[in-house]
Amino acid sequence: MGQILITTLVITLISAVLAIILTIADRIMNDYGEVTITINDEKNLNVDGGSSLLSSLTSQKIFIPSACGGKGSCGYCKVKVLDGAGPVLATEKPWLSEEELANNTRLSCQIKVKQDLKIEIPEELFNVKEFETTLVEKEMVTDRIAKIRLELPEGEKVSFKPGQFMQIKTKPYKGGKDYEGSDESVIRAYSIASSIKDKNHLEFLIGYTKGICTTYIHKVLEVGDKVEVTGPYGDFYYKDDDSDEILLIAAGTGFAPIRSILYHMRDNDIQKPARFYFGAKTPDDLFLVDEMKMFEEELNDYKFMPTLSRADDYPDWAGDRGRVNKSIDKYVKEDVKYSAYLCGSPRMIEGIVKDLKDRAVGEDKIFFDEF
């Protein structure tokens, strides 16, 4: 008995000593001291080495897009690293195209800052800010899509372009009677649905998918709760160009950035004809229809053109029937100079881009945001 006790004590002691040695070794080996990150050849940041490039930049209030919290599973956090990053890791390769590999694009969450780095980021990212907003309105616009309105703290303003997105950060939450809780805090990207003129509020249209963030927004968040958001991000936004007409094409919550673009057109008296082709399954999937009518009255030449893929079950439906592609085939003419803004699933976008190209819409005039 005494022998067993002594052996157990010795093993415990050896384990404890080994753990201490490993901790000290880890500290010594991972102590990279202070390193300098040079951004766009003009800004130097001094940070403690040892963290990921993404976290090091976040600690300096430079917010690179990230929808997976640095797990290497969203591919959002790309930056160009010109020096100091070492070879591309296996975890990065699935997210980088041949062109990106050739021009030194990397996933910032996968790069450990061990020495001085030189990076390049788009200038717009210097404008990205973090806001602690308050949920002031939450309304179900269909049985699965919620419209939420967030208010910025007094005195703070957000500037964005119509079509851009923000990131919403969840807090851990307990489960309820019809949903599971989450110990994790996650970050997800959502297009801004509101007008750029209102710099004190942000609106979003969020579909329920049972994911951590959509459950948080649909089931947990209540009016008055604080919500952390970061942004704006994205190169999908309305551009003033030489096109004669504007095509707006979306399905589901792809409605959100289009709504922001419509507000922009109204607020800036943009006179170009515009058509919004919106794909839904049934009349119950249509929402904010009154608002679309308001735009028809207030814009110079605008029409909301919903099409139902299950219209056969609704013989009284007077609008278009079938998928959005059918509307494109029907209405888009080859002799008009269009610019087109598309938001929806990758599959839908792929099909519509092809249809638009077949109708002679220039590739440089087709802008899309995949959900």
Ligand code: FES
């Ligand atoms: S943050 Fe998602 S891949 Fe880097």
